[in-house]
Amino acid sequence: MPVKRKIVDVLEDIPRTKVLYDEPMSNYTSLRVGGKADALVVINSEEQLSKIVNRLKNENIDFFPAGNLTNIIIRDGGYRGVILLMTGLKKVVCQRFSDGRQVIFAEAGASLDSVISLALAEELTGMEFCAGIPGSVGGAVRMNAGAYGKEMKDVLEKIYLLDVDGTKKDLHRQDISFGYRKINLPLQTIILAAKFRVEKGETKSIKNRMKEIMQWRREKHPLEYPSAGSVFKNIPGQPAGKIIEELGIKGKSCGDAQISPKHANFIVNKGKAKAADVLKLIAFVQEKVKKEKNINLETEVVIIGED
Ligand SMILES: Cc1cc2nc3c(=O)[nH]c(=O)nc-3n(C[C@H](O)[C@H](O)[C@H](O)COP(=O)(O)OP(=O)(O)OC[C@H]3O[C@@H](n4cnc5c(N)ncnc54)[C@H](O)[C@@H]3O)c2cc1C
Incomplete structure (x- = not known):
């Protein structure tokens, strides 16, 4: 039976549950490229x-958990299987304990922006480095996202998962091994939520730090065009x-994809770029860097x- 027929039977x-079939993923990725997914479900x-x-x-149908799709390239042939868009799980709350500890609990589909907005409103410091990272909590944890000298590993206290065997479990920070833009989770594990350690801060300095970071991003990053952030690892x-x-080679183009003249680690979509161009x-870039350096x-x- 063709995969799509099987998916319809399974999800019906x-x-x-709203299922979108043959959904063009270019409508969802921050780079605005990508072919059709067999199916997309908003969780x-x-x-x-x-x-x-x-x-x-x-x-045996493939699936792929996604947040805000700000760090993904989906090839032009699209995705055979189901994209699980986690953005419907977006609760963010602040929890205070009697021993004075404070945490922010956030579901996987919540945006980092909503996390830092809550932190600011509650005068909690620690998450300011996330200002301007356009991802979701799940995507940020999975990628161990970071900026300005801090990463998720520095603030993460616990993660809640749907494990490969379909059971729910949680992992404390000491049980997670963090790498550069990755954590050690099997591919099919889905992050449901995370808890972040924060401390009592002061509104003015939290706001100033966030402003400073946003200003820096506006100056350094080509935010005027669609992109997927940094393309290569440092x-x-x-x-x-x-x-x-x-x-x-800044400014080099292929179709409408271009190595940003503003920041060489960004590839931007100047209009109608295809995933193949990117x-x-x-x-x-990889060939040239290998050959010359x-x-x-x-x-x-x-x-x-798929291509
Ligand atoms: C303008 C711009 C600036 C950026 N700046 C930064 C930066 O400063 N620092 C930085 O680290 N990144 C940066 N990024 C990249 C990106 O925003 C981050 O990596 C972000 O954390 C990805 O989150 P996402 O929700 O978009 O993840 P997605 O792109 O949707 O997914 C990324 C990966 O995470 C997995 N994933 C997503 N959700 C889940 C889940 N719930 N459970 C399990 N796996 C999941 C996906 O399967 C995929 O492998 C930037 C991107 C852009 C466009």
């Missing part, structure tokens, strides 16, 4: 997610952007789907 009778409860995942596993002591800039530019640049962006 799950209550309150709005843990129970619904759990049911869907169990059924997809039983039928090499210890050598920012990927600097390595690329030294080769003099991937050609990525390959071009003998460095293997790895991608930070996650690449999925």
